[in-house]
Amino acid sequence: GENVEQHPSTLSVQEGDSAVIKCTYSDSASNYFPWYKQELGKRPQLIIDIRSNVGEKKDQRIAVTLNKTAKHFSLHITETQPEDSAVYFCAASTFKAAGNKLTFGGGTRVLVKP
Amino acid sequence: GAVVSQHPSWVICKSGTSVKIECRSLDFQATTMFWYRQFPKQSLMLMATSNEGSKATYEQGVEKDKFLINHASLTLSTLTVTSAHPEDSSFYICSASGTGPYNEQFFGPGTRLTVL
Numbered sequence: 521g522e523n524v525e526q527h528p529s530t531l532s533v534q535e536g537d538s539a540v541i542k543c544t545y546s547d548s549a550s551n552y553f554p555w556y557k558q559e560l561g562k563r564p565q566l567i568i569d570i571r572s573n574v575g576e577k578k579d580q581r582i583a584v585t586l587n588k589t590a591k592h593f594s595l596h597i598t599e600t601q602p603e604d605s606a607v608y609f610c611a612a613s614t615f616k617a618a619g620n621k622l623t624f625g626g627g628t629r630v631l632v633k634p
Numbered sequence: 635g636a637v638v639s640q641h642p643s644w645v646i647c648k649s650g651t652s653v654k655i656e657c658r659s660l661d662f663q664a665t666t667m668f669w670y671r672q673f674p675k676q677s678l679m680l681m682a683t684s685n686e687g688s689k690a691t692y693e694q695g696v697e698k699d700k701f702l703i704n705h706a707s708l709t710l711s712t713l714t715v716t717s718a719h720p721e722d723s724s725f726y727i728c729s730a731s732g733t734g735p736y737n738e739q740f741f742g743p744g745t746r747l748t749v750l
Binding site: 563566569623 | 727
């Protein structure tokens with residue numbers, strides 16, 4: 521089955537700096553890669569996703585890049601703000617008509633210091 | 635966007651009792667629902683996948699007789715933790731997925747289970 525590795529496990533950045541989180545996956549059939557933000561005791565919130573037919577996607581301060589050959593994808597957060605502090609999870613799946621099963625990475629705890 | 639609710643949001647029970655957690659998709663039909671368990675400072679671990687009207691598919695290492703899943707309608711799935719023990723204490727999160735614009739997984743708010 522799919523295996524997703526995520527690094528680093530913790531990341532501390534100064535407000536205004538950039539944060540980068542990297543994930544690798546094992547199943548070459550995976551074609552959908554979402555990123556979630558989870559605050560303590562809350563549900564995961566989808567912040568951005570990318571499909572295998574594109575190499576990069578951007579939404580304001582958040583961007584995701586995908587390298588299918590190397591089987592890795594990354595989350596980039598620019599101009600970080602204290603409200604970006606949370607745990608971020610990457611995931612991978614094989615997107616189907618319905619019921620795509622997600623495999624999550626181990627998570628990255630991001631702390632943005634004001 | 636799609637809304638998924640869970641009930642209860644938290645529950646405390648005695649060891650040996652059973653606890654039922656409900657997951658509802660409020661504004662779309664969920665052909666598939668997923669149940670996850672999350673221990674403190676850890677990732678989400680998929681427990682099982684359920685399709686409406688079918689038996690759930692459990693992940694390796696998850697006891698199907700202990701974690702009973704029912705997906706009787708397109709808007710409701712339930713997880714029953716039978717004969718709960720302190721090691722079952724965890725954050726249980728469901729997600730629901732439909733078709734078309736609801737193809738992604740929409741997560742419920744989670745249920746904090748504490749077994750004394």
